[in-house]
Amino acid sequence: MAKYNARIVPLHLESRVNTSSGKMSSISLMVTNIGDEVWYAYSKDHPVLMGYHYMNEKGEVVEGIRTKLPYNIAPGESVLLKCNFIIYSKLKELDIEWDLVREGDAWFKNYGSKVLITKINIAKKSKSVQEINDEVAIICEGLSKKFKLYSRNSSKLTELISAGIIKKHQDFWALKNISFKVNKGETYGIIGFNGSGKSTLLSILAQTKHHTQGVFHVNGRIAALLELGAGFHPELTGRQNVIYNSYLYNIPGHEIESKMESIKEFADIGEFFDKPVKSYSSGMYVRLAFSLAIHVDPDVLIIDEALAVGDEVFQRKCYAKFEEFKALGKTIILVTHDLNAVRALCDRVGIIYDGSLIFEGSSNEVVNYYQKMSLTANMQIIAQTEKRAEELRYGNGKAKIVEFALIDHKGEESNVFLSGENFTIFIRTEVHERITSPVFGVIIKTINGIEVFGTNTKILGAQVGEIDAGNVIKTELNLPNFLNEGSYFLTLGITDQSTNETVTIDRMIDVTFFRVLNDFKSIGLVNMNINAGVKIDVE
Structure with a gap:
């Protein structure tokens, strides 16, 4: 199987598509990923897009405008694309070759993927007459x-x-x-x-x-x-x-x-x-x-x-x-x-x-x-955040967070949670020097930087005492989710609170992003409708 491979099928199986020279037109294409690699829609370096070529009356190959994917497409997944195109030609008919391109790398046909050829009729421009009724x-x-x-x-x-x-x-x-x-x-x-x-x-x-x-x-x-x-x-x-x-x-x-x-x-x-x-x-x-x-x-x-x-x-x-x-x-x-x-x-x-x-x-x-589109786009923000993690990270280095994950109520790793359902924050830490009293904490913030909630293992009543170098600490914080629908950033940290002074060991600011969905409308940052009750007496 090719690394990058696509099946491109027109949604409407017309034998020809009609347009006129210089007119913006569209065709709906069903595109399926039959390759081995994920197509990243919002990649900074190599986003995957739909493009086309045609040959004009001078025999020159012309490349047209490209159509962006709305979200990432994994192997086996399909997406319906509205692909726009413009033809500048004096010919009465020509063929358009449709193919996906990994920008900055190569067209999919170079990996062995099949292209789609559509026949185009080019007519003189005509004005459409719109009929509008009272409704x-x-x-x-x-x-x-x-x-x-x-x-x-x-x-x-x-x-x-x-x-x-x-x-x-x-x-x-x-x-x-x-x-x-x-x-x-x-x-x-x-x-x-x-x-x-x-x-x-x-x-x-x-x-x-x-x-x-x-x-x-x-x-x-x-x-x-x-x-x-x-x-x-x-x-x-x-x-x-x-x-x-x-x-x-x-x-x-x-x-x-x-x-x-x-x-x-x-x-x-x-x-x-x-x-x-x-x-x-x-x-x-x-x-x-x-x-x-x-x-x-x-x-x-x-x-x-x-x-x-x-x-x-x-x-x-x-x-x-x-x-x-x-x-x-x-x-x-x-x-x-x-x-x-x-x-x-x-x-x-x-x-x-x-x-x-x-x-x-x-x-x-x-x-x-x-x-789904928004989450895909924001995953790119997460990737960029992780790349500059050292700029958003500080501490004395006695221990370092080497792995973290957000886990839903089913035990599956996720970045999307339903309001009212518990979720778990998993943190894996490697200890490089002896720590007297490590405390693991989290802060949840809105995309505007407002701190909505913060807690740590000391507040929740879990303390481990002195930890020697070479140990690995796995921490799980299971939290109820009373957040309202929206997007949130997560900050992780380790501190030593063995004295009256809190010493930061490792802190990762806005290290990941997650989204909360809500089945019904709730006003504000928190959803207190969960398990809420009401009583009305009329006398």
Whole structure:
């Protein structure tokens, strides 16, 4: 069996794929790892990607854009990929050769893997005519956005003077052939890593950016909360900015005046409503922007991570307004990294990854898929952390932690745990010099560095006394898991507490990462719903 070997099968067995020259198109491929090695999606040195080649009318072999894998693929596993491609050719038809590539190393065919050949029909460009009925709020088809990247400002001037004859830029496709539909009354969530294209997509829908290819239609009035403070003039007061923005929404002056007190009350920024917005905090910006957006009576409300800036009280106020909007049959497009909010609020969700809509479905199944992607990406962080372990490690060196593991309630090593189920932290230590009274400890922190919990063997009532050099100590700390859903880092340490002073022997900071999942929503860092009870008496 080849070291790197793949079976590539088109999801739809059409004899030919239709496109036009310069158009961003897509094909769905089912790819199976039939080799011996794991395909690492987020490897810093050698990530595995899907790529393609074709031969143009000059007989030149052209390599196209590459498609990233969403997560690691072990031998025997399969993944469905939406592979984007662009053909620049005057030919009427040609063949595309699809293959995986281990970046920085070689294409899989060099290891003996079989490639997939698809036949492409190249036709003249034609405009799609979108039909939208009263039940649909938003429809997108083949939406793509290209940016020109210049290495220096003078390059742009050179290209402009030469009327484009001299090319000095690189094409960057922020969005690639995105198609989806949102019905009226739906709350549609969009999730994805930073830089994946979510904000670009929302800016196009809100008509603050132009798209390069494709078509879209929004049925009704749009209100959008995109960049913080966007649309607000810093020298104008909050009240003046409300009036100014009402013109952009094509709302008559008398109508916005009649809603002014209600806008002020919902924003709840007090006397700052009549002060210049340049004096506002980020939270005040969001309060005013959200209050204005909901009072212009939009048919479609678009929100891009704006609520993350607001405090918890204001967020609850906003979520209550979401429910009111849904009851009125209005449509909400929500971009957020809060997966609990996605599960609670969204009817359907899509994942944007590397500019493509790669997965779409119910909130629960999409969140589960995204968590698999997120865990794979964060495993790369762990690998990088382990590489620089010496930089994040200190102590007098009398003993060293040489092995550690996180073990779930089934006794299996894991980095994903369910809230409410115990887990064990295993530590193996080699002793190099005599230690009088070793104490083994752990600290659990959020990804923001907040220490959630810490304990040690002394607190838990386990002490071993004096240990001579050459011994190996195996420690297991079995902990109940009352953590809420989220991502956490683990710090491990050994100290000598034989005197009144605590001496650090070995300490490994943020040495590994794990994720906690929760079957039901819980607010805060801890989940105290576990084994909780309630009693209600009505007299």
